[in-house]
Amino acid sequence: MSGPRCDRMLAGTALALLLAAPFDVLAQDASQSSAVNPSATAAPTVPAAQPAAEKSSPVAAPAGVQATATDSATPSASPVATTEPTPAPDPLASLDPADRPVAEKIRDLFAATGTPEKIFASKSERAAVETFYKGRNLAPLWLDKGIVNARAKAVIARVKAADADGLDLNDYRLPSFDGLSPDALAEADVKLTQTVLTFARHLQAGRFPYNRVSHNNIALPQAPPDSAAVLASMANAEDPGKALDAYAPPHEAYRRLKEKLAEIRAKSSAKVEIADGPLLRYNAKAVMQDPRVPALREKLGLAGEESDLAYDAKLAAAVRTFQQANELPATGSLDARTVKTLNAPVGGRQVDLILANMERWRWYPRDLGADYSIVNQPDFMLKVMHNGAQVWTTKVVIGDPSPGKQTPLLSETMKSITVNPTWNVPPSIVYGEYLPALSRDPTVLARMGLVVTYGRDGSVVNIAQPPGGNSPTASSSISTTPTRSSCSRPMCAPSATAACAYRIPQNMPMFSSILRVPAITGRRRGSRACSAPASRTWRCRLGRSGCM
Numbered sequence: 001m002s003g004p005r006c007d008r009m010l011a012g013t014a015l016a017l018l019l020a021a022p023f024d025v026l027a028q029d030a031s032q033s034s035a036v037n038p039s040a041t042a043a044p045t046v047p048a049a050q051p052a053a054e055k056s057s058p059v060a061a062p063a064g065v066q067a068t069a070t071d072s073a074t075p076s077a078s079p080v081a082t083t084e085p086t087p088a089p090d091p092l093a094s095l096d097p098a099d100r101p102v103a104e105k106i107r108d109l110f111a112a113t114g115t116p117e118k119i120f121a122s123k124s125e126r127a128a129v130e131t132f133y134k135g136r137n138l139a140p141l142w143l144d145k146g147i148v149n150a151r152a153k154a155v156i157a158r159v160k161a162a163d164a165d166g167l168d169l170n171d172y173r174l175p176s177f178d179g180l181s182p183d184a185l186a187e188a189d190v191k192l193t194q195t196v197l198t199f200a201r202h203l204q205a206g207r208f209p210y211n212r213v214s215h216n217n218i219a220l221p222q223a224p225p226d227s228a229a230v231l232a233s234m235a236n237a238e239d240p241g242k243a244l245d246a247y248a249p250p251h252e253a254y255r256r257l258k259e260k261l262a263e264i265r266a267k268s269s270a271k272v273e274i275a276d277g278p279l280l281r282y283n284a285k286a287v288m289q290d291p292r293v294p295a296l297r298e299k300l301g302l303a304g305e306e307s308d309l310a311y312d313a314k315l316a317a318a319v320r321t322f323q324q325a326n327e328l329p330a331t332g333s334l335d336a337r338t339v340k341t342l343n344a345p346v347g348g349r350q351v352d353l354i355l356a357n358m359e360r361w362r363w364y365p366r367d368l369g370a371d372y373s374i375v376n377q378p379d380f381m382l383k384v385m386h387n388g389a390q391v392w393t394t395k396v397v398i399g400d401p402s403p404g405k406q407t408p409l410l411s412e413t414m415k416s417i418t419v420n421p422t423w424n425v426p427p428s429i430v431y432g433e434y435l436p437a438l439s440r441d442p443t444v445l446a447r448m449g450l451v452v453t454y455g456r457d458g459s460v461v462n463i464a465q466p467p468g469g470n471s472p473t474a475s476s477s478i479s480t481t482p483t484r485s486s487c488s489r490p491m492c493a494p495s496a497t498a499a500c501a502y503r504i505p506q507n508m509p510m511f512s513s514i515l516r517v518p519a520i521t522g523r524r525r526g527s528r529a530c531s532a533p534a535s536r537t538w539r540c541r542l543g544r545s546g547c548m
Contacts, residue, residue, distance in 0.1 A: 096144075197230055290311060316333070382395075
């Protein structure tokens with residue numbers, strides 16, 4: 001058989017097989033359907049006449065047809081049961097129905113953009129408050145069943161008494177809860193929370209950073225309280241108002257300043273006015289009489305009979321004390337200027353000084369330790385304290401009040417005590433005072449007992465004064481130096497440290513025992529303590545030392 005004809009026959013056979021395959025599939029499908037349902041009509045059969053090649057050579061059906069046949073032959077599976085996700089538990093389900101609308105609005109308030117940032121002072125404060133509310137399932141802190149609770153009333157009353165601690169009530173936003181919708185109640189609750197945080201921060205760390213006062217002359221911790229701890233104490237305290245008191249300085253000096261502030265304000269509330277009149281001067285031989293004397297005694301807090309009009313020595317002394325406190329000529333005479341100052345409105349210089357010192361106490365550490373020393377710079381005094389009692393006091397030498405020469409405000413742990421220290425003159429004094437004086441008179445520093453050290457090029461390297469009676473730190477003195485950890489500020493540089501210096505105490509065994517150093521001995525000459533000329537340093541464990 002020729003090649004072309006054979007090819008045509010094979011092609012025809014393949015085509016017949018392809019055409020027959022669908023009928024085979026349909027026949028199988030029909031037979032299966034009949035087996036399932038006998039009443040069904042039988043499918044038409046495929047013609048019997050088939051080429052022998054078709055029966056002996058199975059050919060795969062096209063992909064589409066094969067898939068259809070397979071799907072038809074496979075019994076239909078039962079539908080798979082789908083499991084729906086379990087809904088998350090509702091955090092508000094445990095709340096009282098009256099608190100739930102407010103809680104929902106609190107949740108929406110934190111979810112909104114912009115509104116929380118307008119309420120809080122910082123992002124960290126906002127995060128702490130949001131975490132706190134979520135920890136209590138967003139329940140309001142200052143409301144119970146939609147009504148202001150005792151907790152809110154206690155903190156509002158305490159904040160309203162802010163002026164007793166020298167704070168300004170205008171710095172604290174106290175929201176009203178009366179007749180508000182859930183939206184407004186939610187915002188009021190969060191605002192009161194922020195106000196309480198601000199008040200606690202002002203009580204503990206002050207109203208403003210101390211670098212607004214000085215950039216390089218103060219080194220104090222000024223540590224604000226942790227917001228989460230404040231909120232926890234407010235939620236758990238039996239009396240949140242008293243819990244807020246714990247953030248105020250616990251020191252005795254702060255308490256006395258607070259009492260003095262209340263005393264001055266109470267006196268001024270009486271509105272005692274001193275009338276104008278002639279000059280009153282104390283004269284022991286001829287005591288002056290004046291109808292203003294009873295009012296003057298009341299103004300100055302002196303006891304006396306209403307009928308007593310004598311301007312006596314006791315009243316003149318009280319007038320002199322008032323004049324000194326208000327930077328008036330201390331004559332003890334009642335003149336027009338003194339009358340004007342007596343009638344001045346509340347506030348004045350004395351109140352301002354108290355407020356400034358209360359603010360400064362908030363910058364200091366809360367725990368000064370059982371043993372510590374403290375320097376009162378304006379009073380030029382140092383006190384050594386032991387278990388809350390003063391065991392020794394002395395006068396001190398401090399820096400000049402002019403800029404660049406002031407003794408810094410600091411609080412540091414004392415590491416050592418040097419008796420008879422060499423006074424290394426600070427660079428500010430060297431370049432600002434001594435070198436100009438040296439250029440005018442080459443012998444002036446030697447006459448002052450100062451030793452000048454020169455470099456190889458002839459420049460001044462250091463000016464110091466050896467221990468002795470002419471030293472500004474005194475012949476017998478103790479100086480303290482801040483730890484190295486606090487020397488990042490320029491004023492703490494070792495060469496520029498102007499430490500407070502003070503006399504060795506007379507009761508040296510007691511003093512040495514408190515400082516936990518070997519007994520410091522010395523010989524006495526006249527009324528001044530005088531130890532050996534050489535300097536000597538002891539390591540001590542006194543605790544903190546502060547200048548203020």
